[in-house]
Amino acid sequence: MKFLVDFFPVLLFFVAYKLFDIYVATGAAIAATMAQIALTWWKTKTVTPMHLVTLGVIVLFGGLTLYLRDEQFIKWKPTVVNWLFGLAFLATHLFGGRTAIERMLGTTFTLPQALWRRLNLSWILFFLFLGAANFLVMTYCDSNTWVNFKLFGMLGLTLLFVVLQSLFLAKHLDETCKDR
Template identity: 35%
Template sequence: MSMKFLLDLLPVILFFVSYKWSEGHKDATAEWLTQYLGFAVANGVVMAKQAPVLLATVVVVVATVLQVLILKILRKPVDRILWASLAIVVILGALTLWFNNEAFIMWKPTVVYWMMGVGFLVTEVILKKRMLRQMMGGQLDVPDAIWTRVGWAWAVFFVAMGFLNLYVAFVLYANDTDAWVTFKTWGTLALTLVFIVAQGVYLSRHALEPAGDAASGSRS
């Protein structure tokens, strides 16, 4: 689980690091991108202003591809969400480069969040497959109705995060890509961790006692 968590964070961290580095080397980054990736840009030239986010876009595409390759090499299963994320980042990354416009890559988190929200709604609420219980290794014995509520909570959370990303990117910091990159990296991570902890507390409060423990408690 820890290795998968690190792999999931890899594209996000590399996006942030490459963006911040290129912020201090805009001209060199623009020149390098124009020289080696000019064919992928509509006018063939990358401007210094857009260079940081374009480099970060290239890096996140490569990192996501590597993420899949590493799992394949280790013979680990590649989640459907990762395949979908790879397709989304490649398509939106290519559009970002071609049109020299960061708006496309800014939509990527929202598309992924909404896709995950729909996924939780279908698997947890409609089909009741209880993927969350399987992901937790079956460690908690919780009433079925509680799992359904948690499924709803995750679905709503991801939909809300998608809207929040759009608000931050195009309203709150409409002309500040740097602020959006910081929020995308650390703000969303913090919100997700808080939500996970809250879900853990909620589940633990509704966990059923093992039959053996309940019987021994009644005898005492």
């Protein structure tokens, strides 16, 4: 269920784009992101900073897209969001006592600090890569290709990365459990 809620704005953007145009899709994505935050707040009484950053960026870039009738702004949104997340994870990597990934998963897993740092570094690199990939596709491809990449390419890369992270964690959790 959480997966569907998290990807609802992207799915709605894709469907609205295919049925109408990028401007209707942008408005739908803004509304869907607001609904996503409201639903999350209603169910949990909390909203993650990641959701708030995403909301802020989509309202800003989506709003500029609609106001100026320039689709380039909405195309920048995935790059900006991913690079902001990468920078946030980097900041905790360099300056925080605990890395961002440890803060997110530390109540679920117990890992040595060196592994938390490796895991966090992989997320930093992934966010930077995903932002760069979006930038390349938005720069060198047409809007239809970019919309397809936004849904299928970015979602596919994210799922692949999460599976690889799960395999990495499973290997190290097995080692950690054997040490006990």
